[in-house]
Amino acid sequence: MVNRSGRLSGKRVLVTGGAGMLGSAIAHLAHREGATVTILDALLPLYGGNLFNLSNIWDEITFVQGDIRDRVIVDRVVTGQDFIFNLAAQVSYVDSNSDPQLDIDINCRGIVNVLDACRQFAPRARVLFSSSRFVYGRIESNPVNENHPFNCLSIYGIHKLVGEKYHRFFFEAYGLPTTSLRISNPYGPRQQMKHGKYGITNWFIRQAMDGNPLTVFGEGVQKRDYIYVDDLADAFLVVALTPQTAGETYNLGSGQGSSFLEMTHTIAANVKGTEVRQVEWPKDRYFVETGDYVADIGKLQTATGWQPSVSLQDGIARTVEYYRLHQEHYW
Numbered sequence: 471m472v473n474r475s476g477r478l479s480g481k482r483v484l485v486t487g488g489a490g491m492l493g494s495a496i497a498h499l500a501h502r503e504g505a506t507v508t509i510l511d512a513l514l515p516l517y518g519g520n521l522f523n524l525s526n527i528w529d530e531i532t533f534v535q536g537d538i539r540d541r542v543i544v545d546r547v548v549t550g551q552d553f554i555f556n557l558a559a560q561v562s563y564v565d566s567n568s569d570p571q572l573d574i575d576i577n578c579r580g581i582v583n584v585l586d587a588c589r590q591f592a593p594r595a596r597v598l599f600s601s602s603r604f605v606y607g608r609i610e611s612n613p614v615n616e617n618h619p620f621n622c623l624s625i626y627g628i629h630k631l632v633g634e635k636y637h638r639f640f641f642e643a644y645g646l647p648t649t650s651l652r653i654s655n656p657y658g659p660r661q662q663m664k665h666g667k668y669g670i671t672n673w674f675i676r677q678a679m680d681g682n683p684l685t686v687f688g689e690g691v692q693k694r695d696y697i698y699v700d701d702l703a704d705a706f707l708v709v710a711l712t713p714q715t716a717g718e719t720y721n722l723g724s725g726q727g728s729s730f731l732e733m734t735h736t737i738a739a740n741v742k743g744t745e746v747r748q749v750e751w752p753k754d755r756y757f758v759e760t761g762d763y764v765a766d767i768g769k770l771q772t773a774t775g776w777q778p779s780v781s782l783q784d785g786i787a788r789t790v791e792y793y794r795l796h797q798e799h800y801w
């Protein structure tokens with residue numbers, strides 16, 4: 471496992487989308503390890519940008535409210551950075567299908583903006599991209615390794631794949647050290663709780679805390695690879711500090727499959743009085759159901775020695791506790 475001790479101290483770290491769930495977790499960790507952190511976030515209303523996510527470190531970071539599609543701002547903020555976590559995105563696969571142009575605009579044009587700005591103004595910066603399991607779409611066999619076919623079932627999945635290709639291209643063509651991480655099902659503190667278009671675990675936590683039943687489609691046996699946000703942030707930093715991962719793409723998940731029903735019952739166990747209700751699959755939702763997904767994280771573990779450390783039971787308990795304390799900032 472890469473020894474991180476002191477290696478971020480004094481380094482300049484930019485997190486695009488850093489007011490969101492994953493970006494703010496990376497920002498907290500990088501700050502704790504001594505980095506000088508800048509956040510670029512547009513705080514678009516549909517996504518999880520929330521300044522409360524940064525309140526603990528607010529006085530010690532630089533926050534720039536701006537859009538990755540705005541080349542002038544992007545040129546300015548990437549200049550002089552050592553590490554760039556390229557996370558800002560249109561995050562909802564549901565919305566990507568109803569508004570594909572917006573997905574192109576942010577997840578393709580915006581991403582190229584960041585990369586092209588890096589080529590010009592931060593050519594040695596280590597760049598990490600948050601891709602998604604949705605590049606695989608319909609799953610053919612589990613666990614899923616990086617050679618699984620791309621059976622994308624959403625515009626979002628297609629554009630995440632395009633995003634990976636852009637990152638790889640800037641590595642091949644210009645030597646920009648980029649790495650893409652295909653994230654499975656993240657959950658944890660600081661995710662938006664306004665809608666359930668992404669982040670179903672957190673959305674179910676909200677439903678339970680609001681006293682609503684948790685509705686499971688079908689038998690609820692489909693497996694997901696749920697990964698706690700602090701494990702994700704840890705993996706991003708480990709990869710960033712492992713130079714030989716440049717030019718590569720890795721699955722990033724817990725490596726464990728848990729059924730939807732297990733996730734739901736774990737929430738119910740943490741929020742007393744929660745009812746779990748099973749109903750038939752609605753037809754429109756069945757189309758985008760990918761089948762079981764369990765990430766094979768062997769490639770990442772071999773390259774970096776990284777291990778996830780938070781179980782689904784612990785992670786859900788911590789998440790419920792966080793929202794009990796800070797509900798007014800998310801509801």
Ligand SMILES: NC(=O)c1ccc[n+]([C@@H]2O[C@H](COP(=O)([O-])OP(=O)(O)OC[C@H]3O[C@@H](n4cnc5c(N)ncnc54)[C@H](O)[C@@H]3O)[C@@H](O)[C@H]2O)c1
Pocket residue numbers: 486487488489490491492493510511512513514517518519520536537538539556557558559560561576580600601602603653654655656661662668669
């Ligand atoms: N949440 C998931 O289920 C999931 C799964 C796989 C991959 N990812 C990826 O991880 C990354 C982080 O997602 P998250 O879960 O933290 O979501 P989030 O909604 O909490 O964070 C996304 C952040 O990006 C910002 N943003 C959106 N468009 C922007 C733009 N044009 N310019 C600047 N900022 C913009 C938002 O304001 C928000 O703060 C995204 O790239 C997402 O696609 C998320």
